[in-house]
Amino acid sequence: MLASVRALLEYREASLASAATRESASRGRDVPEPPDPLRLEYQVDRDRIVHTRAFRRLKHKTQVFVVADSDHVVTRMTHTIEVQQVARTIARALALNEDLTEAIAWGHDLGHTPFGHAGEEALGRLLPGGFRHNEQSLRIVEQLARDGRGLNLTVEVREGILKHSKTRESIAAEAWGTADTLEGQIVKLADSIAYLNHDIEDAVQARLIEEHDLPRAVHTVLGATHDDRIKTLVADCVEQSWEAAQGRAEKRITLSAPVLEATDELREFMFQRVYLVEPTLREAQRGQRVVEALFRYYEARPEEIAGWSLSSDPAWRRAADYVSGMTDGFAVRRAEALGLAFE
Numbered sequence: 001m002l003a004s005v006r007a008l009l010e011y012r013e014a015s016l017a018s019a020a021t022r023e024s025a026s027r028g029r030d031v032p033e034p035p036d037p038l039r040l041e042y043q044v045d046r047d048r049i050v051h052t053r054a055f056r057r058l059k060h061k062t063q064v065f066v067v068a069d070s071d072h073v074v075t076r077m078t079h080t081i082e083v084q085q086v087a088r089t090i091a092r093a094l095a096l097n098e099d100l101t102e103a104i105a106w107g108h109d110l111g112h113t114p115f116g117h118a119g120e121e122a123l124g125r126l127l128p129g130g131f132r133h134n135e136q137s138l139r140i141v142e143q144l145a146r147d148g149r150g151l152n153l154t155v156e157v158r159e160g161i162l163k164h165s166k167t168r169e170s171i172a173a174e175a176w177g178t179a180d181t182l183e184g185q186i187v188k189l190a191d192s193i194a195y196l197n198h199d200i201e202d203a204v205q206a207r208l209i210e211e212h213d214l215p216r217a218v219h220t221v222l223g224a225t226h227d228d229r230i231k232t233l234v235a236d237c238v239e240q241s242w243e244a245a246q247g248r249a250e251k252r253i254t255l256s257a258p259v260l261e262a263t264d265e266l267r268e269f270m271f272q273r274v275y276l277v278e279p280t281l282r283e284a285q286r287g288q289r290v291v292e293a294l295f296r297y298y299e300a301r302p303e304e305i306a307g308w309s310l311s312s313d314p315a316w317r318r319a320a321d322y323v324s325g326m327t328d329g330f331a332v333r334r335a336e337a338l339g340l341a342f343e
Helices: 002-014 043-050 053-058 075-091 100-105 116-128 135-149 155-162 182-205 214-221 228-244 258-276 280-302 315-325 328-337
Strands: none
Touching: 043 100, 043 155, 053 075, 053 135, 053 328, 075 100, 075 155, 075 182, 075 280, 100 155, 100 182, 116 258, 116 280, 116 315, 135 155, 135 315, 155 182, 214 228, 214 258, 228 258, 280 315, 280 328
């Protein structure tokens, strides 16, 4: 019976679009493993990520708004769920590999610090070579998870996790390169589709902006509501990427020029009116002080680090791993318990 289950899964995967990534073409794992009787390789990866402690902690990590007093504000966990939903919708419409897409989406933000990008920036100033959440996400699945054994994920999932990040220039900008798989490229785009739209909702709730403040091109090209904008972006992505999925065009997930231009205009608007405005920065800076104080404390006292680091690493690396893995609330409680100054 189990052989029949696996044969059915392989048959379904074989029926995907010609440019879809298949288990049979995977570059494999660092440590080879026997096939799972009930799951193909990318589903195994997906399941391993979801069962990590790092994944569970996402529910108590900030997305944008630090220490928000609302049960409805987006957290790093709800953001990840929305990215997975958008990415899977696109992958299914293009007949690409949904398991691979999901695995990358679930794992893409595991390395985010407490207090969102504010915490990332704080550690970036303190660490030799800086700190980037996508690189930390990769470090978690390769080295820190499972008490330092890592998850032994496939190359395709690890590459998608690393290469999902963008620069401020454009959601299409190259930062760590472009994933070789279309599924990895989908997650990179889905990340922007999700956060831009849910950040608008949180910003309106925080009374930083009103819907009518959005650039005219956003309403004209993308739509005047949250649902309309997501539908436009997803549909445009599917239409523009269809030939690539069928293997008849360059292997690239794309948006049309008008939609990409409007989306980048929206992103820049959010930087200027939401991400970098005083009320947002005030709470973010408090979070940065917490992160900096904790990092300096544990860098000087690595023997007090309780797990989530490798004892063979230098003190600064151990402190960065430990602090970046904290949730917002745990970080504040630890700083207070240690008597660290951050207010």
